[in-house]
Amino acid sequence: MRLRPRYSIKYLLMVPIFAFGMAACGSHEGHSHGEEGHEHSEEGADHSHKHDHGDGAIVLEPEEAERLGVETDTVVPAPFAETLKVSGEVLPSSSDIGTVSAPTSGIVRIASGINPGSQVRAGQTIASVTAKNVTGGDANAAARVAMENAKRELDRITPLLADGLVTRKDYNDALSAYESAKAAYSPAAATGAATSPRSGVITAINVSDGEYVETGQSIANVASNSRLTLRALVPSSEAAFLGKVAGATMTFHGGESIDIAEHNGKLLSSAPASAGSTPGYIPVFFNFDGTAPVIPGSATEVYLKGAQRNDVISLPTDAIVEQMGETFVFIRSCAHSFEKRPVTLGNSDGKRVEIIKGVKPGEIAVVKGATFVRLAEQATVAPEGHSHNH
Structure with missing residues (x-):
């Protein structure tokens, strides 16, 4: 109407x-x-x-x-679409998720103001990791010392090779030792800064502040939100409605409603074969542009739209x-x-x-x-x- x-x-x-x-x-x-x-x-x-x-x-x-x-x-x-009200959740698209990794092993400290839902920019520090006061010490600091020692030895031997006072083998051994020490040392690890690989929204923090982390361990997830996914759960008793699904409207706490069609929304899957992870329910997936004013991880009521009726x-x-x-x-x-x-x-x-x-x-x-x-x-x-x- x-x-x-x-x-x-x-x-x-x-x-x-x-x-x-x-x-x-x-x-x-x-x-x-x-x-x-x-x-x-x-x-x-x-x-x-x-x-x-x-x-x-x-x-x-x-x-x-x-x-x-x-x-x-x-x-x-006017025409009016048949609807089915179900529960759902907004998720980031898997291709848009980046991982903030620990640059070294040590104690992690989450940066101030960083929480799930926080907007971040590429390169922004999400957390810092330090090996101070940790048994075994800072492995990266030891690697830095080894690299500096190897560099001094290489600098000593190089002019001696030109004067014929050392063999080519001695020089190659010194060069190889320096290259290996250099590869073991990470300048990023030296700062201890774990930075965001992209601009977007923090969707999850995977460690607790003060926790010990290993090099490469995931600290947080960041979604760039170029596209978002809506996962709606249809009760198995309403399986007959799946073949009619053509669109969806999300309604959030506070009453705000968003029609995904207004954000280039598309139906991805509504097949009963998708069931499994949530017994008794069949998930229906849509994706839509991240321009919609929603945060990944948000719960929502979903009005699935079916066939239209005229003169309603x-x-x-x-x-x-x-x-x-x-x-x-x-x-x-x-x-x-x-x-x-x-x-x-x-x-x-x-x-x-x-x-x-x-x-x-x-x-x-x-x-x-x-x-x-x-x-x-x-x-x-x-x-x-x-x-x-x-």
Whole structure:
């Protein structure tokens, strides 16, 4: 279902004005500006002005609606996808994962501010490793001393070879010893810095601060997030839905919803043969661009999209309010008031909800700011025959 915007406005809460509807929705009968104890010197200045909003109408003047950010749209039937709500997780793509390795053996210290979810740049120090106070000492420091000794011996023999005071074999032995010592020494290990191989997000820290690590041991994982993977778990009882899966919407804690189609999302696999790692569930995999505002490792609710049905009435999730276990929407009954309408809900795709009963095509529904209309209802539900006399 598509909705045509009627007005979109910024809001400023001014609840006291909720109590006054200043224009007619039903009948207009005369207009009076004569009040007790107030006289006008001009003839014909006595008028009567009456506003009838009907029984139970929620009075909200257009000016107040604009200030409060209330938006309305016309209800129009439109295609709506069948959905299945399941749990899921956002994962980094395997090709985009880099490993931060220990440059030497020793005690690891995680750098300040480095945690899962931290953004890092290529070459940034993730941790430092030192062999001080470790039994056996710093192997790399010993390698550095050996290299320096071999270099001094090579420098001593080189001029002697030119003078014929040593043999070629003596020189070659000295050169070989230096090259071997040089290969054993690591300048990176000397600094003790374990750096990120790429820019991205820390997805896991694999060691504890203060732990002993061996040379080459994995300290952390970094995902560049050029592409991300969504893993959705479909209960085996819903296996028949797998052949219908065409897309997915992720909904995170706090209500934010992301349609992966908006981030170049693609279905990778939805075959029952993929089951195994999670008994009772069949994993469905999608990948999508890392431009989506999500962090690898995040848990999410997933609305898997199946076949589309035409001419379905649906409204944004923000249009639905709950009260005493029932669901309602607000329908504009005239320019100055709204009616609270009970509705029966159907499927949801994470962003919109199917309305099975309670709303008709062509009606004008509140799609944003329903909370403010509800406040207006609590403050000023207009009684039958509501009127203003001036």
